[in-house]
Amino acid sequence: xxxxxxxxxxxxxxxxxxxxxxxxxxxxxxxxxxxxxxxxxxxxxxxxxxxxxxxxxxxxxxxxxxxxxxxxxxxxxxxxxxxxxxxxxxxxxxxxxxxxxxxxxxxxxxxxxxxxxxxxxxxxxxxxxxxxxxxxxxxxxxxxxxxxxxxxxxxxxxxxxxxxxxxxxxxxxxxxxxxxxxxxxxxxxxxxxxxxxxxxxxxxxxxxxxxxxxxxxxxxxxxxxxxxxxxxxxxxxxxxxxxxxxxxxxxxxxxxxxxxxxxxxxxxxxxxxxxxxxxxxxxxxxxxxxxxxxxxxxxxxxxxxxxxxxxxxxxxxxxxxxxxxxxxxxxxxxxxxxxxxxxxxxxxxxxxxxxxxxxxxxxxxxxxxxxxxxxxxxxxxxxxxxxxxxxxxxxxxxxxxxxxxxxxxxxxxxxxxxxxxxxxxxxxxxxxxxxxxxxxxxxxxxxxxxxxxxxxxxxxxxxxxxxxxxxxxxxxxxxxxxxxxxxxxxxxxxxxxxxxxxxxxxxxxxxxxxxxxxxxxxxxxxxxxxxxxxxxxxxxxxxxxxxxxxxxxxxx
Amino acid sequence: xxxxxxxxxxxxxxxxxxxxxxxxxxxxxxxxxxxxxxxxxxxxxxxxxxxxxxxxxxxxxxxxxxxxxxxxxxxxxxxxxxxxxxxxxxxxxxxxxxxxxxxxxxxxxxxxxxxxxxxxxxxxxxxxxxxxxxxxxxxxxxxxxxxxxxxxxxxxxxxxxxxxxxxxxxxxxxxxxxxxxxxxxxxxxxxxxxxxxxx
Numbered sequence: 001x002x003x004x005x006x007x008x009x010x011x012x013x014x015x016x017x018x019x020x021x022x023x024x025x026x027x028x029x030x031x032x033x034x035x036x037x038x039x040x041x042x043x044x045x046x047x048x049x050x051x052x053x054x055x056x057x058x059x060x061x062x063x064x065x066x067x068x069x070x071x072x073x074x075x076x077x078x079x080x081x082x083x084x085x086x087x088x089x090x091x092x093x094x095x096x097x098x099x100x101x102x103x104x105x106x107x108x109x110x111x112x113x114x115x116x117x118x119x120x121x122x123x124x125x126x127x128x129x130x131x132x133x134x135x136x137x138x139x140x141x142x143x144x145x146x147x148x149x150x151x152x153x154x155x156x157x158x159x160x161x162x163x164x165x166x167x168x169x170x171x172x173x174x175x176x177x178x179x180x181x182x183x184x185x186x187x188x189x190x191x192x193x194x195x196x197x198x199x200x201x202x203x204x205x206x207x208x209x210x211x212x213x214x215x216x217x218x219x220x221x222x223x224x225x226x227x228x229x230x231x232x233x234x235x236x237x238x239x240x241x242x243x244x245x246x247x248x249x250x251x252x253x254x255x256x257x258x259x260x261x262x263x264x265x266x267x268x269x270x271x272x273x274x275x276x277x278x279x280x281x282x283x284x285x286x287x288x289x290x291x292x293x294x295x296x297x298x299x300x301x302x303x304x305x306x307x308x309x310x311x312x313x314x315x316x317x318x319x320x321x322x323x324x325x326x327x328x329x330x331x332x333x334x335x336x337x338x339x340x341x342x343x344x345x346x347x348x349x350x351x352x353x354x355x356x357x358x359x360x361x362x363x364x365x366x367x368x369x370x371x372x373x374x375x376x377x378x379x380x381x382x383x384x385x386x387x388x389x390x391x392x393x394x395x396x397x398x399x400x401x402x403x404x405x406x407x408x409x410x411x412x413x414x415x416x417x418x419x420x421x422x423x424x425x426x427x428x429x430x431x432x433x434x435x436x437x438x439x440x441x442x443x444x445x446x447x448x449x450x451x452x453x454x455x456x457x458x459x460x461x462x463x464x465x466x467x468x469x470x471x472x473x474x475x476x477x478x479x480x481x482x483x484x485x486x487x488x489x490x491x492x493x494x495x496x497x498x499x500x501x502x503x504x505x506x507x508x509x510x511x512x513x514x515x516x517x518x519x520x521x522x523x524x525x526x527x528x529x530x531x532x533x534x535x536x537x538x539x540x541x542x543x544x545x546x547x548x549x550x551x552x553x554x555x556x
Numbered sequence: 557x558x559x560x561x562x563x564x565x566x567x568x569x570x571x572x573x574x575x576x577x578x579x580x581x582x583x584x585x586x587x588x589x590x591x592x593x594x595x596x597x598x599x600x601x602x603x604x605x606x607x608x609x610x611x612x613x614x615x616x617x618x619x620x621x622x623x624x625x626x627x628x629x630x631x632x633x634x635x636x637x638x639x640x641x642x643x644x645x646x647x648x649x650x651x652x653x654x655x656x657x658x659x660x661x662x663x664x665x666x667x668x669x670x671x672x673x674x675x676x677x678x679x680x681x682x683x684x685x686x687x688x689x690x691x692x693x694x695x696x697x698x699x700x701x702x703x704x705x706x707x708x709x710x711x712x713x714x715x716x717x718x719x720x721x722x723x724x725x726x727x728x729x730x731x732x733x734x735x736x737x738x739x740x741x742x743x744x745x746x747x748x749x750x751x752x753x754x755x
Contacts, residue, residue, distance in 0.1 A: 159634050159638045162625070162638075165605070165625045166693075167651045169652065179651060180640070271636070271641075
């Protein structure tokens with residue numbers, strides 16, 4: 001590591017610490033100042049306070065059932081997709097994994113359009129909305145099961161199963177399950193389940209809009225965020241936030257540890273074969289794929305159709321007409337809500353500013369980790385874990401961290417520092433950039449670099465003419481991913497964006513849908529904004545898909 | 557022992573047509589032919605991993621043409637040894653039998669290898685473990701799909717001799733398919749050229 005690399009790496013680490021870690025530390029300091037340092041009391045306060053009673057149990061139970069249902073729905077799809085050949089397979093895979101990149105607020109709008117008033121009207125029944133939430137989480141996360149399992153299934157050497165068929169302990173279906181399929185698939189299913197549990201555990205938009213009464217730790221934190229961290233004012237809010245944060249942090253930390261263990265298990269080298277050898281035709285597979293496509297696309301179609309389906313303005317009317325009135329309402333805005341164009345502009349500005357900071361910072365961190373791997377493996381591992389820390393923080397925790405942290409430095413900044421949402425988005429996206437760039441750096445063939453050196457190319461030339469072109473696919477994936485995540489970010493923005501001029505597309509959707517239902521344009525206008533966000537996300541997703549290389553199929 | 561009558565199989569072209577094979581107890585047969593002529597497919601049909609277009613297979617007088625692979629009790633050694641990476645050498649042998657691992661490993665010259673991780677085995681050692689596992693299952697016939705082709709010539713020669721001796725001592729009938737005539741001559745009692753059988 002030469003001196004220039006050392007300075008470059010040090011700047012990246014310091015900048016990352018200032019942007020991501022400092023606000024969280026400031027926020028904790030402020031909350032502890034109000035609440036006192038008593039972790040047991042923080043956790044106990046969750047069940048003592050009316051606003052947060054039952055949230056721990058609800059969060060764990062709904063995450064557990066969401067994970068089980070996700071596996072039950074996702075695994076047959078992954079199996080059919082992986083073990084059989086299909087026309088337009090890449091397109092099918094994209095369609096079936098699309099929900100994961102769709103912002104949760106859009107999914108919430110789609111589900112609400114189906115189950116809400118003037119839809120099936122089953123939302124307010126407790127037995128229904130509980131399962132609706134579980135099903136929505138499954139909808140959102142089946143992509144994880146598909147992305148983790150399908151590459152294993154589609155490339156596993158068929159000789160492994162054939163050999164087992166010819167051995168006494170592979171004669172029965174159960175023995176093959178025990179001796180082959182469970183060892184092969186368990187790490188992938190477990191890793192996907194672990195991630196599904198985490199996403200369901202920290203789910204916010206879906207819980208906020210689909211459940212009628214119960215709350216998760218995440219939605220409770222968002223609800224009490226405005227009154228937390230203030231001495232002498234509703235101090236129980238600070239207890240709740242600290243208690244919820246502590247539980248979430250521990251759950252996410254354990255999940256991250258589990259994921260890294262499972263990741264190592266997934267590296268077991270099973271003999272692979274080309275997809276052509278593994279996959280055969282199976283027309284019955286459509287019995288799984290066709291309902292799956294319907295299941296995946298239904299909420300998205302509901303958003304589009306819901307933006308054009310307008311209820312008759314007369315009171316208590318249940319007749320509908322097709323109209324663009326919802327779009328006009330969203331485009332024009334009102335005294336209460338900015339027009340769609342303003343929210344789109346804000347979203348674009350925030351996402352591009354996030355990109356300008358997160359991409360170079362993430363690249364610099366990944367590059368530093370990669371260089372350190374050769375010189376000081378121990379330090380590289382510490383830095384890698386350090387860059388993954390934000391993964392252990394939920395969006396609401398990050399939002400609160402940014403807000404309370406900035407209030408500590410300058411209270412008025414919470415309302416007049418437009419950059420605030422970007423800060424939250426950078427904290428969320430940098431770890432993803434590192435996770436995308438680092439494997440790409442690791443897989444670069446050293447010979448290219450060494451050959452360029454022998455050819456007398458300068459360091460800058462080697463970077464611009466060799467490294468950058470070879471890395472362009474991963475850089476583009478990181479770029480698009482950062483833009484998409486920032487555009488669709490809701491949890492942290494919901495807490496941070498205190499100024500109405502900072503309204504982003506997800507926040508506008510949330511505000512419009514929060515209007516009284518007697519207004520016939522409440523649903524169409526919110527769905528119109530959701531449609532715009534959905535189309536932008538889909539375009540970004542298609543760009544990522546076209547640049548995703550074959551080896552990256554398990555990556556997001 | 558093994559009677560194959562009028563076996564026919566075609567994919568895009570005919571691989572073998574009305575091929576008949578008779579294999580006696582303890583006999584070792586080699587089937588030769590160039591790459592792509594259908595040797596592997598023939599073995600896969602005999603052990604039940606592929607379906608025949610026509611013809612019938614009898615084992616000890618009992619027809620097994622339509623029996624599933626898992627009940628035929630015919631062993632197969634693949635060209636590249638198929639070892640399960642989540643299991644140790646002994647764990648792989650357990651798929652065939654819970655007992656006699658030490659004896660089986662000694663027979664193939666790998667005494668003391670039971671606890672070894674399969675990743676640490678060389679190509680030849682891996683093939684020996686696969687052979688030990690196949691023999692532990694006590695197959696009525698053993699099929700060998702060019703298992704020596706990926707090994708260097710010295711190792712291949714030693715393994716050919718060792719495997720032949722082992723099969724003869726157990727009187728286990730076997731069919732080896734190979735494109736290497738020398739290998740076929742060294743290993744087998746009798747040789748059939750698959751191309752001759754088509755023409």
